[in-house]
Amino acid sequence: MTLDVAWAIDWVRRSAATVKEHREELIELDRQIGDGDHGENLNRGFTAVVGKLDALESPPGDVGEVLKLVATTLMSTVGGAAGPLYGTAYLRAAKAAAVPELDANGVVAMLEAALEGIVARGKATTGEKTMVDAWTPATEAAVAAADEGAAPAAVLAAAADAATRGAESTIPLVATKGRASYLGERSAGHLDPGARSTELILHAAAEAAQ
Amino acid sequence: MSETANRAEVALVLVSHSRDLARGAAELAGQMAPGVLLLPVGGTADGGIGTDFDGVQAAIEQGTADGGSVVVLTDLGSAVLTTESVLEFLDDEVQARVSLADAPFVEGAAAAAVTAHGGAHRKAVLDAAEHAGHTFAPHPDAPPPDAPPKPTTGEQAPLDDGVARAQVTLRNKLGLHARPAAVVARMLAGYDAKVRVNGVNAASVLELMKLGATEGHSLTIEAEGPQAQAARDALVDAVESGFGEL
Known part of the structure; x- marks a missing residue:
């Protein structure tokens, strides 16, 4: 059982749907500790991605091509810090997934590349109340699941569940990176919006693989 | 004009x-x-x-x-x-x-x-x-601060303080990117030793990745604990084999 181009397209469409569904929630989370534009920006970005997918004349040749389309579109349309961060994550993931189908190790390589891109761009580490706090446990869980011989869908499910726990772990944290760090101690007690959107997107990936 | x-x-x-x-x-x-x-x-x-x-x-x-x-x-x-x-x-x-x-x-x-x-x-x-003003943030292209200019390979300092040391040069193109960093962190978990690479905790994938160390960069390995030498040797071997990417 591997994950192919159809899965990648379904992942993108499910990501767009879940971001749209949670738009208000992301806006509210970001309003509490940021500038309140995360839900709006991400929704605009993924809506544009779906528009580009719909306009394609021929289907992408491999998983990486789908992810590269997401990368370039988010980069151009999201703005703020989330555009470059997600854009780089999808671009690195695209390079790691330039194959027609992903097996479990391929899924791990894709997630690791995405995390690597976010860390390279954002210069953040865990515990700083950023999306890295969701991506890191997600990637570690994917590695562990793949090492135990899990199928790609189960690797993604493990990653998504770990992302949920990782996102929740940001609630008590005091932000030391990103916009929320301007608030210092007052940032504690709020869920980080970037970690929350990461969780949503990884769940979309897992659901598309079911 | x-x-x-x-x-x-x-x-x-x-x-x-x-x-x-x-x-x-x-x-x-x-x-x-x-x-x-x-x-x-x-x-x-x-x-x-x-x-x-x-x-x-x-x-x-x-x-x-x-x-x-x-x-x-x-x-x-x-x-x-x-x-x-x-x-x-x-x-x-x-x-x-x-x-x-x-x-x-x-x-x-x-x-x-x-x-x-x-x-x-x-x-x-x-x-x-x-040089026009104060520096606001680390330069994105700056090499790791403690990367020596002239790397050497496999040179091991004498043991006199319980720390097993080695200096090795990364041979694979992408160096300590995500996969090798994860390999190193996972490998070292099997040893009863605390290992640092260029001063950071080698058990942490993120810390290793943040070194930004690529081909040609020198790594200073310091290991302490009961299995310090074995852990160091395993890490030296992994680096010198290019993490299987050569």
Whole structure:
């Protein structure tokens, strides 16, 4: 059982749907500790991605091509810090997934590349109340699941569940990176919006693989 | 001006959250250095406050057209992120002719423009920008601070303080990127030893990745604990085998 181009397209469409569904929630989370534009920006970005997918004349040749389309579109349309961060994550993931189908190790390589891109761009580490706090446990869980011989869908499910726990772990944290760090101690007690959107997107990936 | 017929070799791209700020910086620098191509990119595409990926990309492409090189100056946070992302999307050949300055926006633009006007190469222009004021953030291209200039391989210092040391040079192209960093962290979990690589905890994938160590970088390994030597030796072997990527 591997994950192919159809899965990648379904992942993108499910990501767009879940971001749209949670738009208000992301806006509210970001309003509490940021500038309140995360839900709006991400929704605009993924809506544009779906528009580009719909306009394609021929289907992408491999998983990486789908992810590269997401990368370039988010980069151009999201703005703020989330555009470059997600854009780089999808671009690195695209390079790691330039194959027609992903097996479990391929899924791990894709997630690791995405995390690597976010860390390279954002210069953040865990515990700083950023999306890295969701991506890191997600990637570690994917590695562990793949090492135990899990199928790609189960690797993604493990990653998504770990992302949920990782996102929740940001609630008590005091932000030391990103916009929320301007608030210092007052940032504690709020869920980080970037970690929350990461969780949503990884769940979309897992659901598309079911 | 007549000097525009004799363009400087280095163009400047000025990236700001504000259209007016970018244009103002270009106006100021342009007055000081009329022979330099100055490309201001301010605000979002619809004129709001923010940074515009496509606009930055277009400016860098314009500045590097005909084999020219570019130094980019930025203002706040996401201007840097946007510019770094644009660089990542460029062809390697073009990317090699672009530098992102870690410099104050206005002072850096003025200093860089003046230096470029004098016909300087990209490195000198970058240097001028970066010495124009205080440094705000670590330079994205800076090598790890403790990377020795002349790496050696496999040289092991004598053991007299219970610390097993070694110095090795990364041989695989991408160095300690995500996969090898994970390999190292997972491998070391099997030893009763505390291991540091260039001063960071080698059990942490993120710390290892943040070293930004690639091919040719030297790694200083220090291991302590009952299995320090075995852990060190295993790590040296892994590095020298290029993590199976050679």
